[in-house]
Amino acid sequence: MSLPTQVFTITRADLVAYAEASGDHNPIHQDETVARSVGLPGVIAHGMYTMALAARAVSTWFPGAEVVSFGCKFTNPVVVPAEGGVDIEVAGEPKPGEDGLTTVALTVTCGGQKVLGMPKAVVRA
Amino acid sequence: MPVDQSLVGREFPPTSPYTVSEDKVRAFVAATGGEYAGGPVPATFPIVLAFDAMNAFLEAESIDLFRIVHGEQKFHYERPVVPGDELTATLTVASLRQIGGNDIIGTASQITDAGGALVCTTTATLVHRAGEEGA
Numbered sequence: 246m247s248l249p250t251q252v253f254t255i256t257r258a259d260l261v262a263y264a265e266a267s268g269d270h271n272p273i274h275q276d277e278t279v280a281r282s283v284g285l286p287g288v289i290a291h292g293m294y295t296m297a298l299a300a301r302a303v304s305t306w307f308p309g310a311e312v313v314s315f316g317c318k319f320t321n322p323v324v325v326p327a328e329g330g331v332d333i334e335v336a337g338e339p340k341p342g343e344d345g346l347t348t349v350a351l352t353v354t355c356g357g358q359k360v361l362g363m364p365k366a367v368v369r370a
Numbered sequence: 371m372p373v374d375q376s377l378v379g380r381e382f383p384p385t386s387p388y389t390v391s392e393d394k395v396r397a398f399v400a401a402t403g404g405e406y407a408g409g410p411v412p413a414t415f416p417i418v419l420a421f422d423a424m425n426a427f428l429e430a431e432s433i434d435l436f437r438i439v440h441g442e443q444k445f446h447y448e449r450p451v452v453p454g455d456e457l458t459a460t461l462t463v464a465s466l467r468q469i470g471g472n473d474i475i476g477t478a479s480q481i482t483d484a485g486g487a488l489v490c491t492t493t494a495t496l497v498h499r500a501g502e503e504g505a
Contacts, residue, residue, distance in 0.1 A: 253403060262401035266394070268421050271435050279436050283499045292440035293417050297402040300413040312413040316444030318495075362442075366413070 248337040248349070251302045255290050255323065256330040263294050277327070285322060292319035295333060295360060299353050302335035303366045306349070310370035313346060318362030323355050331355060345369055373431065373473040373498060377463045382430065385422045387484070390455045394418075410450035416457070417443070420479045420492045423461035427477070433498060441474065441495035448488050456484040464493070473498035 260274045269291055272279040280288050296317055303312065325331050336352040351364035390411060398415055399406040428435055451457070458481070465476035474497055481490040 259401060259403065262397075266397040266401040267418055268425075269417075271438065273436055273439070283437055283439075285439075293414055293443065294402065296443060297398075297412060297414045301402060301404050304412070309409075311410070311450055312445075312447060314444065314446045315413040316442070316493075318442040319440050322439075 246339070248306045248339060250334055250336045251305060253298045253301070253333045253335070254330040255294065255298075255325050255333060257288065257325055257327060259330075260288070260290060260294065260325060263291055263297075267291070267293065269293065287324045288327070289322040290325050290331075295319075295323055295353060296364070298333055299335050299351055299361065299364050300366070302337065302351070303349055303368065306337060306339075307347070307368050307370040310347075310368040313367045313369055315366045317351075317353075317364035319360070320362040321355070321358055321360045323360050333360070372468055373433065373466060373475060375466055377431065378466050379463065381460060381462045382423065382427050384458045384460045385419060385426065387456045387458050388419055388422070390415075390451060390453050390457065392453045395453060408453075410452055413445060413447075414443075416445060416451060416459075416481050416490050416492055419457055419459040419481050420461075420494065423459040423479050424477065424494070424496070427461050427463070437499050439497045439499055441497045443492065443494050445490055445492045447490050451489060455489070457481050457489060471500040 264270050334354045338350045340348045347370050349366045353361040395411050396406040459479045461479045464478045467474050478493045
């Protein structure tokens with residue numbers, strides 16, 4: 246049984262707030278010129294920002310559950326436009342296992358394209 | 371300039387102790403559009419410590435942060451992190467390879483509490499992009 250898909254919007258202002266809160270001031274998340282200079286298509290969201298949204302989805306599906314492990318690859322950049330925002334969809338498939346642990350296989354997409362590789366959370370729920 | 375291969379296996383000095391406060395957690399949660407209601411921190415919050423450790427590593431090796439793109443991140447928890455925890459991260463360079471002019475750097479950071487107990491291990495793959503000028 247799939248969990249209800251959740252949608253989040255990322256704006257440039259969010260990236261500024263996240264840089265401050267996380268300490269990650271890499272300019273590729275703020276400055277179009279720097280991002281393009283290293284071959285990126287534009288300002289991209291912190292991979293950890295998208296991962297944090299995936300974590301939010303897990304904590305909404307499993308309120309109060311302890312997260313035992315959480316990991317993903319960053320396979321495609323999430324380009325955030327200067328105006329407006331970009332939507333991220335998080336879908337999840339839970340698999341109850343032994344010892345009260347549930348593995349949640351996530352699918353995280355932007356415009357229909359997967360942006361995280363093998364995102365997976367293990368929760369005690 | 372490729373990253374020095376002799377770095378593999380090297381452990382960098384622990385970061386300065388970082389005290390997890392409700393204010394810091396609230397700001398982190400708010401930045402990702404949520405609202406912090408107290409209790410354990412979000413699963414990705416320890417990146418704050420891992421990032422601090424990574425910055426020290428990049429500075430020590432004269433690697434530009436803007437050339438770094440995140441390839442992979444994993445967290446494995448021994449216990450939940452809660453406000454009041456005083457945490458320190460110790461980064462080890464686990465692997466290093468070159469692909470298409472980019473350095474692929476594997477790191478592992480052990481996050482320990484004030485008593486020295488392991489709280490969380492987090493591993494990262496960092497892609498050091500050579501850029502257009504092929505530096």
